[in-house]
Amino acid sequence: MKKKLELQTIIVLLCVLTIAGAWIGIQITKDSLGVWSERAEIHFTTPDLLGLGPRSQLQCAGAVVGHVRKVTPSIGPDGQAHFALVAGVKRDYAQWRFVPVGIVKAGVVQSALVPSSITLETSSAPDAIEARNPKSGTPPTLTLQKEKPKNDMNAIVDQYVKLGNQIDSTIRQFTEPQNGRAKSVLQELAEAVPAAASSLQNVESVTTNLKVQVAEDGKIDQTLTSLNASLGRLQTLTDELTKTVGTVNGKMDTSLKKVNTLLDETTSTVNTLQTKMEGFGGTFVGRMLVGKPSETASLGPSPTPKKAR
Secondary structure (H helix, E strand, C coil), X not given: CHHHHHHHHHHHHHHHHHHHHHHHHHHHHHHHHCCCCCCEEEEEEECCCCCCCCCCEEEECCEEEEEEEEEEEEECCCCCEEXXXXXXXXXXXXXXXXXCEEEEECCCCCCCCCCCEEECCECCCCCCEECECHHHXXXXXXXXXXCCCCCCHHHHHHHHHHHHHHHHHHHHHHHCCCCCCCCCHHHHHHHHCHHHHHHHHHHHHHHHHHHHHHCCCCHHHHHHHHHHHHHHHHHHHHHHXXXXXXXXXXXXXXXXXXXXXXXXXXXXHHHHHHHHHHHHCCCHHHHXXXXXXXXXXXXXXCCCCCXXX
């Protein structure tokens, strides 16, 4: 009987330890969204999500100061899409003051595991904002801007076009009459120096070839047109990748919501089981499991019946 009670006690202890371990695991999983480690919050609003999603990083001075916790889409009064983002800030950076504008760094290739990030800059200006715990007041709301590309391809193309126009203008000064003259500079030189006529013809041929290169619809223009077409295709590819990332982020968000729902149900089940375990100790079976003798056991042995005469 004693060995049986000891075995039952061991089984109960193992069940309690298993439940406690499951509860601790659930709490650790919940904190993956920074519920406890990133209590201070900063809110953002933007008409374009720009590839952001849950777990997108908040960066400042090269350090990860927090993560995006929640993204809520909506349709504004103007009929356009709007997004509200809730980002948690780590305890170590909760006292930092930031410029009231977030810069979104969006790469050409993104994924659900590596979404875009938000860059914040520190500031000592009067309008600088500071992350706040929602229990202490309403967190500040910032706007988001897309990071400007470091190399603007359109500007480079414009520079090449301007250079081509300058070259063309310079060539015309030698090949066409200028300032009301009847002949061009090359023609005048050819007439003034007959001995150098052949050389000037070579120069004129080279000049003509150069003019063909930089003229309208010339090779430079064709190259620039091809470059613009390539840039258009690259932009189309970027838009498609952004749409794909948005779709994947939406599915990931739906999956995370389902996981959170399952975690909440598991927590409720654990709490219910814990309540039942607390009431189980006062029952007869509970006293048997913890080794307390029943009241009937203290009455002593039953009297031996007398023998009949």
